[in-house]
Amino acid sequence: MALCLNHAARAANEPKFNAHDLSITWEALQNDYQNKPQSLNAITITNNGKNVLPVSGWKMYFNSARLITEQTVTGNAMIKFVNGDLFSLTPTATFTEIRPGQSVRIEFIAEDPVITVTDGPEGFYIVWDNQPDKGYNTGAFTIKPFKPNYKGLITPAIIYDQNKNITNMPEQQLTKIFPTPVSYEETGGSFTIDKSILVGSGVIDDGVFNKEISLLKSSIQSVISDKLVVPESSKSKNLKAAQINFVKGYGAEGYSLKVTNYGIFISTSTPAGAFYGIQSLKILIPPAAFAHPQKEIQIPCVEVKDEPRFGYRAFMLDVGRNFQPKKEIFRVLDVLALYKINVFHFHLTEDEGWRLEIPSLPELTAVGAKRGHTLDSKHFLPASHGSGGELDNKTGTGFYTRADYIEILKYADKLHILVIPEIEAPGHARAAIKSMNARYDRLIAEGKKAKAEKYLLYAPNDKSEYSTAQYWTDNVIDVSLPSAYNFVETVIGDIVSMYKEAGVPLKTINFGGDEVPAHVWEKSPAYLAIKATHPEIKNTGDLWYYFYGRVNQLVKAKGLYLSGWEEMALRKTVLDGNPVYVPNPDFMPEHLQAEVWNNTLGGGNEDLAYKLANAGYKTVLTCVTNMYFDMAHYKSFDEPGYYWGAFSDIDKPFSFIPFDYFKNSKVDRDGLPLNRNIFIGKQRLTDYGKSNILGLQSAVWGENIKSTERLEYMLLPRVFGFAERAWSSDPAWATEKSEMKSDSLYEKDWVTFLNVLGKRELPRLSYYNGGYNYRIPKPGVTLQDGKYKANIQFPGLIIRYTTNGKDPDTKSNLYNDAVTIDKSTVKFRAFDTKGRGSSVSEPVTP
Template sequence: MRRLFVLIFAVAFCIKATAQAPVPTFDAHKLNISWQAVQNNYQNKAESLNALVITNTGKTTLPASGWKLHFNSARGIASATVSGNAVITKLNGDLFTITPTATFTALKPGASATIQFVSDELVINFTDAPEGIYLVWDAQPEKGYATGDFTVLPFKPNYPGLVTPAIIYNQNQKIQDVPEQQLTKIFPTPASYKETTGTFNLTADVQFTTDGKFSKEILGFEADLQTLFGKKLASKSVANIISLKYKDGLGDEGYELSVQPTAIIISATNAAGAFYGIQSLKTLIPAAAYAHAQKIVEIPCVEVKDQPRFPYRALLLDVARNFQTKEQVLKLLDVMALYKLNVFHFHLSDDEGWRIELPTLPELTQIGSQRGHTLDSKIFLPASHGSGPETGRLAGSGFYTRADYIEILKYATARHITVMPEIETPGHARASIKAMDARYRRLMAEGKQAEAVKYLLRDLNDKSEYNSVQYWNDNVIDVSLPSTYTFFETVINDIAGIYKEAGAPLNTIHFGGDEVPAHVWEQSPAYLTLKASHPEISGTGDLWYYFYGRINQLLKDKGLTLAGWEEMGLRKTMLDGKAAYVPNPDFTPYHLQTEVWNNSIGSGQEDLAYKLANAGYKVVLSSVTNLYFDMAHYKSFDEPGYYWGAFVDIDKPFSFIPYDYFKNTSVDRDGLPINKSIFIGKQRLTDYGKTNIAGLQGCLWGENIKTPERMEYMIFPSVLGLAERAWAQDPQWATEPDTTKSSAMYQQAWANFLNVLGKRELPRLTYLNGGYSYRIPKPGVMMRGGEYKANMQFPGFTIRYTTDGKDPDTKSKVYNDAVIVTGNNVKFRAFDNKGRGGNVSE
C-alpha cells in the first residue's frame, strides 16, 4: 500500500511539475524561416517535395522539443516528414502544426534545421507556400508567438503550360500599336460614338444647368472637378456650360452626350442615365490631367448615344477571408462607378470571418471578426490564411461598424451602385456558428436557457462527421433546427434596418449555398425529429429544398428576393447510374437569382449556367474560367493567385462571350489546349434562356488578398475587361460565324482595347484617388541572333533593362530597340508614369 501511495505521489508530482514547467525565454522573433519547393512529381506522383529551413538568428538556443510551429496551408500535407525530424498534423480548416520528433536537435545561435515534407499537389506559384507561421510552447499552449522573417525562395519548375518571357513576347507581337487619336476616348465602348471637330475647354468657372431632375448627379461631378482643378468651382462662365436635361425614351441607364466647343449637353430619362453620361464625360478627360491640378482641360467634341448591354454589372469582394478597410471599399466603389458597374456583391461572412455589426447579435463581430491563436474558438476564431497568432491585426481581424456600413451604402447609392450583402449559409458558416455558440454559453451561465438556445446554429448532440472542401469539420449550419430560422429572420431584419437608415435600396440578400460537404446532418437528432414529422424529407439531401424554401419565404415576407450560388437552384439526382445535378423545378416559378461560377473546363459542368437559364432561373454569369480575379494571371511562379479553376489574364474577361462561351474557349484549367469535342452534347443557350441572363459578375475571393495593394493588383486591370463585356454592345467578332473573319476581327478589337488601357485608362488609374496599384505585366523578351528584344502587353508603358543582374529601376536604361549583350544577366521591367514597376523578365 505504501509503495502504491509513493507511486501515486510521484506521478502526481511529475504531472504538477510538467504543468508548471517554465516557458523558455527564447525569442520566437529570432526564428527566420524560408520555404522552397524542391521537386514536383515527387516519387512519380502528382505531389511536391517541399522544405522549410528554420534559422536561429538569436543569441540563445531553441530547445529540441517542447514547442510546435503552427501554420496555414491551402493544400493537404503528409503527416510524416521526409526528413523525419518532425510530424505535421492538420488541426482544422487550413491550420496545421509542426511538432519536432526525437531526431530534431536543439538549434544553437546561427544554426539552421531543414524539415522536408510532401504536399498533395504540385507547386505552380509562390501562393502555394505555407504562411502565417508562429510558435507555441507546450508549457503555454494558449499563447502564440510570431516568428521572424518568412521568405519564399524562387522555384523554376518545368511543367506543361509554363508561360515564359519568350511566350509573352510572341503573344505581344500580335498587338498592333494604335495611335491615340484613333482610339475611342470613352470607356467602356459606347453603343454609338462619333468624334466631331473642335474641343470644349473645361475650366473651374464652368457653369452647370439642369431642369432639377439631376441635381444630385451635378453635385457629385462638381466634387470631382474640384479635385481636378484643385480649388472650388467659380461657376461664372456663360460661354462654357454643362447642361443635364431630361429626355424621354432613353431607357433606365441610357444617355446622350453632346460635347460642343461652347457647351456640353447630357440627356437622360432618369438619374442613372445622367450619371453614366457624366462618367463617360470623365473618361473623355485626358489621363494626364489627373497628375496634378489643372487650369484648363481640353475635351474632344463628340456625339454619343449609349446604353448598357446588361442591366446587372457586378463585382464581388470577399472581405470575410481577409478584411479590407472601409476606405479601401470606398476607393473601389469610385472605380466601379467610373466604369459603369452597378452591383457591389459584398461577401460579408464565411468560415473565417463575420464582418458586419448587427445590433441584435453582437457576438457575430465580437467573436467572428477576430482571428488569432486559440485552442477552442470560444473567444475568437483561429488563425487562417496566414493571419498569425495575434487578434486585432489586419487582414485577419476587422469588421464594419453599423456607421461604417451606412457610410459605404450612402457612398454606393450616390454612385448608382446597389450593395448586395451575402451571408454564407448553410456551409461556409463557421464564424456565425462559433459566435452563436459563445452567445449560448454566456446565457446558459446566466441561467437563461430559453434565450440561450434561441439562435443556436448546430445541434449540440450531432455526431455527424464531414470535411468541407477547405478542410473544415464544423462549418455547416444545421437547417433542421427551428433556431436557425429565428437567427436568419433576425439577421434579415437587422440588415434591412441598416439599409433603411442609410436610405439605400435593398432588393436582394444573397444566402450562399455552395460547397456543403457530404455526410452533414446524418446523425443530427434535430434532423431525425424533422424527418419524422415531414414525409417529404426522405434523406438529408431533401433538407436543401426545405431550407431554401423557408429562407425564400422569410425574404418574401420582407419584400425581398433570394439570391445564391448555383447549388441553390439544383437538385441532386441519378443520371445513367451516376450522381448528377439538374435544375430544381420546385424553385423555377420564383425566378430566383443564381450566380453560376462553375464552368471549369473538363469538370463536366461547362454548361451549368445555360442549363439553369434555360430552366427559368435568373442567372448571373460569374464564370471561374473568365471572371474569377483571384485566379493567377498565368502559369508562372512569380504570379500570385490560385489556379484550381483556370488561369485568368485580362484577355479572359475581354474575350468572354456570355451567350456562347464555348465558342472561344481554347484552353483547360491548366492553360493547355483543349479538344473542342468536350462541348459535344452540352446544352446551348436557348432564346428563352438568353432572356434569363441578367448580366456578368467578376469575383475577387480573399484568401490571398492581405493588403490593399494585392487587392488592386488582382482586380485591375482585369475589371476593365469585365466592364467592357458587361456594358458594351455584343461585338461583331462574337457572332461572326466565319472563324477566320471572327479571329481577325477579334485581334483588331483586342489591340484597340489594350491601346485604350495602356494609353488612357491605366495612366488615369495611376493618378486617380491617389493611384491604384494595378498589375503591370512583365515584358515579353526574346533572344534572337544575339539580340534581346522586348515588348509590352499594354502599349504606352516604358520598358527599362539592366545587364548586371540587378532588377531594373527608374534609373535603368530605357529599352527602345534590340539590346546586344553577352551573358545571361539581362533583365527587363515595365514602368508606369509614376515610376512604379511590374514583375521582372529575365
C-alpha cells in the same frame, strides 16, 4: 497582493525566447516526387536572436491550402492536420536546438504539385507547451524562386510571342470613352474646361438631377486648379456651359453626351443616365489631368449615345477570408463606378470570419470577427490564410460596425451602385456556428437554457463526419434545428434595418448555398427528429429544399427576393445510377436569382448556367473560367493566386461571349489547347434563356488577398475586360460564324483595347483617387540573332533593362531596340507613368 502574484505568474510564463527572432524560408524542391502528383518542399527555420531555440517545449503552427503528409522526410518533425488550412509542426527526438545564427531544415511532402507562390505554407507562429492558449508570430518569411516543370509554364519568350502582334496605335485613332459606347464620333475641334464653366441644368427638371449636377461640378473642379466662378452675366457670348438636360425616351441608364466648342451637354431621362454621362466625361478628360489640377484642359468635341447591354453589372468581393478596411471599400466602389459597374456583391461572412455587426447577436463579431491561436474556437476563430497566432492582425481580425456599413451603403448609393449583402448558409458558416456556440455557453452559465438555445446552429450531439473542399469538418449549419431559422430571421431583420436607416434600396439578400459536402447531417439528432415528423424529408438531400424554402419565405416577408449560388437552384437526382443535378422545378415560380460560377472546363458542368436560364431561373454569369480575378494571371511561379478553375489574364474577361461562352473557350484550365469535344451534348442558350440572363459578375475571393495592394493587383486591370463585356454590345467577332474571320476581328479589337488601356486608362489609374496598385505585366523577351528583343502587353508602358545582374529601376537603361550582350545577365522590367515596376523578366542566357 493577489494582483502582484498574478502579474508574477504571467511574467514567469512569458517565454524567454522571442518568436520574432525566427525567420522562415519556404522552398519547393521537386514536383512529381516519388513519381506521384505531389511535391517535395522544405522550410528552413533560422535563429536571428541571441537565445537558443530548444529542441522541445513548443509547437509551431501554420496554414497551407495543400494537405501535407504527416511524417516529414527529414524525420525531425511531425506535421498534423488540425482543421481547415491549419497545421501543427512538432519537433521530434531528432530535432536539434537552433543556436543564434544557425538554421534547421525540415523537408515535407505536400499532396499536390507546386505551380505558384500561393501553393506554399504561410503564417507561422509558435505556441509554448506551458502557455498553450497563446500564439507568438515568427519573424520574416521568405519564398525562394522555383521553376515548375509543367506544360504550359509561361516564360518571357512565350509572353513575347503572345505580344508580337500588338501594334502601337496613334492615340487620335482611339475611342476616348470607355467602356466602348453604343456610338462615338469626334466632330472636330475641342472644348476648353477652365474655371469659367457654368455647371447646371439646361431646363427645369424639378430637382431630379440636383445630386448629379453637384457631382458634375465637383468632377470638373477636381481637375481644375482655380476655383470655379460663375460668369458675371449668364447671357455672355463667351459663356461656357456644362449642362444635364432632362429628355424623355432614354433607357434606365442611357444617356447622350455632346461636347461642342462652347459647352458640354448630357441628355438623359434618369439620374443614373446622368451619372454615367458624367463618368464618360471623366474618361474623356486626358489622363494627365488627374496627376495634378491644371488651369485649363482640352477635351475633344464628340457626339456620344450610350446605354448598357446588361442592367446587372456586378463585382463580388470576399472579405470573410481576409478583411479589407472601409477606406479600401470606398476606393473599390470609386473605380467600379468610373467604369459603370452598378452592383457590389459584398461577401460578408465565411468560415474564417463574420464581418458585419449584427446588433441583435453581438457574438457574431465579438467572436467571429477575430482570428488568433485557438484550438476550440470558443472566444475567437483560429488562424487561417496566414493571419498568424496573434489577435492583433489586419487581415484575420476586423469587421464593419453598423455605422460603417450604413456609411458604405450611402457612399455606394451616390455612385448608383446597389450593395447586395451575402450571408453564407448553410455551408461556409463556421464563424456563425462558433459565435452562436459562444453565445450558448455564456447564457447556459447564466442559467438561461431556453434563451441559450434560441440561436444554436449546430446540434451538440451531431456525430456526422464530413470534410469540405477547404477541409473544414465543422462548418455547416444544421438546418434541421428550428433555431437556425430564428438566426436567419434575426440577421435579415438587422440588415433590413441598416438599409432603411441608410435610405437606400435593398432588393435581395444572397444566402450562399455553395459547397455543402457529402455526409453532413447524417447523424444529427435534429435531422432524425425532423425526418420522423416530415414525410417529405426522406434523406439529408431533402433538407436542402426544406431549408431554402423556409429561408425564401423569411426573405419574402421583408419584401425581398432570394438570391444565392447555383446550388441553391438545383435538385439532386440520379441518371444511369450516377448522381446528377438538375434545375429544381419547385423554386421556379419563386423568381430566385442564381449566380453561376461552375463552368470549369472538363468538369462536366460547362452548360450549368445555360441550363438554369433555359429552365426559367434569373441567372447571373459569374463564370470561374473568365470572371474570377483571384485566379493567377498565368502559369508562373511568381504570379499569386489559385488556379483550380483557370488561369485568367485580362484576355479572359475581354474575350467572354455571354450568350455563347463555349465559343470563346480556347484553352483548358492549365492554359493548354482545349479539347472541344467536352461541349458535345451540352445545352446551348435558347432565346428564352437569353431573356433570363440578368448580367455578368466578376469576383475576387479573399484567400490570397492579404493587403489592399494585393486586392488592387488582382482586380486591375482585369476589371476593364469585364466592364467592356458587361456594358458594351456584342462585338462582331462574337457572332461571326467563320472562325477565321472571327479570330481576325477579335485580334483587331484586342489590339485597340490594349492601346486604350495602356495609353489612357492605366495612366489615369496611376493618379485617379490617389493612384491604384494595378498589375503591370512583365515584358516579353526573346533571343533572336544574338540580340534580346522585348515587348509589352500594353502599349504606352515603358521597358527598362540592366546587364549588371541588378533588377531594373526607374534609372536603368530605357529599352528602344534589341539589346546585344556577351556573357552578362540581362533583365527587363516594365514601368508605368508613376515609376511603379512589373515583375522582372529574366531570359535564360545561352
